[in-house]
Amino acid sequence: MPGLERPGVLGQIVRERSQDYQTAQAELGPARTQTGRFRSALARPGLSLIAEVKRASPSQGAIAALDPAQAALSYERGGAAALSVLTEPRHFGGNPEALREVVAVTGLPALRKDFVVHPAMLVEAADWGAGAALLMVSVLGEQTATYLRLARHLGLDALVEVHDEHELEIALASGAEIIGVNNRDLTTLSISLANAPRLIASARAQGYAGLLVAESGYRSAADLVGLHGLADAVLVGSSLAGSGDLTRAVRELLA
Numbered sequence: 001m002p003g004l005e006r007p008g009v010l011g012q013i014v015r016e017r018s019q020d021y022q023t024a025q026a027e028l029g030p031a032r033t034q035t036g037r038f039r040s041a042l043a044r045p046g047l048s049l050i051a052e053v054k055r056a057s058p059s060q061g062a063i064a065a066l067d068p069a070q071a072a073l074s075y076e077r078g079g080a081a082a083l084s085v086l087t088e089p090r091h092f093g094g095n096p097e098a099l100r101e102v103v104a105v106t107g108l109p110a111l112r113k114d115f116v117v118h119p120a121m122l123v124e125a126a127d128w129g130a131g132a133a134l135l136m137v138s139v140l141g142e143q144t145a146t147y148l149r150l151a152r153h154l155g156l157d158a159l160v161e162v163h164d165e166h167e168l169e170i171a172l173a174s175g176a177e178i179i180g181v182n183n184r185d186l187t188t189l190s191i192s193l194a195n196a197p198r199l200i201a202s203a204r205a206q207g208y209a210g211l212l213v214a215e216s217g218y219r220s221a222a223d224l225v226g227l228h229g230l231a232d233a234v235l236v237g238s239s240l241a242g243s244g245d246l247t248r249a250v251r252e253l254l255a
């Protein structure tokens, strides 16, 4: 399985998820129709918000005891374009039910946010009603293009996540239609809000015509100023989830 040698908490999570899926079936079944709903939601004019249902994290510990369905509805009321739902259980307080419940109550497309290390995780994402799955270049490396093909076969859009120039090269070569740039270094967990604008500008300078998402560390509308006209979307988790009033927090962020 990919990514087992990664250092720090990322390596630990990847090893745990690999163990979880060690005996899972790799068959995908027949091809499913790609609706492209997640992609379309991000392609709307302006900076689209992907609001994350995130109950805990390695960097924050416990964030909030969110009810996933209620959180999703609150985000939708506030004006989020799409949702991201953690399904990783040990470090993020996620589970499959969270994604299934969110899909059942909202009209917004949802991303399965997990550490994909096995094709069965993509089959699950499609079965649970996700519109997209996260593919991390830091985990999948050169296998990113393969997993992208698997996701498409299952009718899923994919958010291909990078953190540095080398990972961006791999993402661009993979044929990704949506690339997310994470401001959080997943080894040290430190955040630099300069990272996403820098790599998004680099992708555009290299002629990339797909969608670009800035991820992690955003807390206020002021933090988003430099993203308008540069990124297509922004993914925000902790600051919204821990706000106590999710609808208001989304409105204030997008103001």
Ligand SMILES: O=C(O)c1ccccc1NCC(=O)[C@H](O)[C@H](O)COP(=O)(O)O
Residues within 6 Å of the ligand: 009, 010, 052, 054, 057, 058, 059, 060, 182, 184, 186, 189, 215, 216, 217, 218, 235, 236, 237, 238, 239
């Ligand atoms: O959030 C973490 O601490 C974390 C640690 C290790 C691997 C991944 C991690 N987060 C995943 C994410 O990328 C974020 O959930 C997402 O971008 C939202 O970030 P934020 O708004 O800072 O919660």
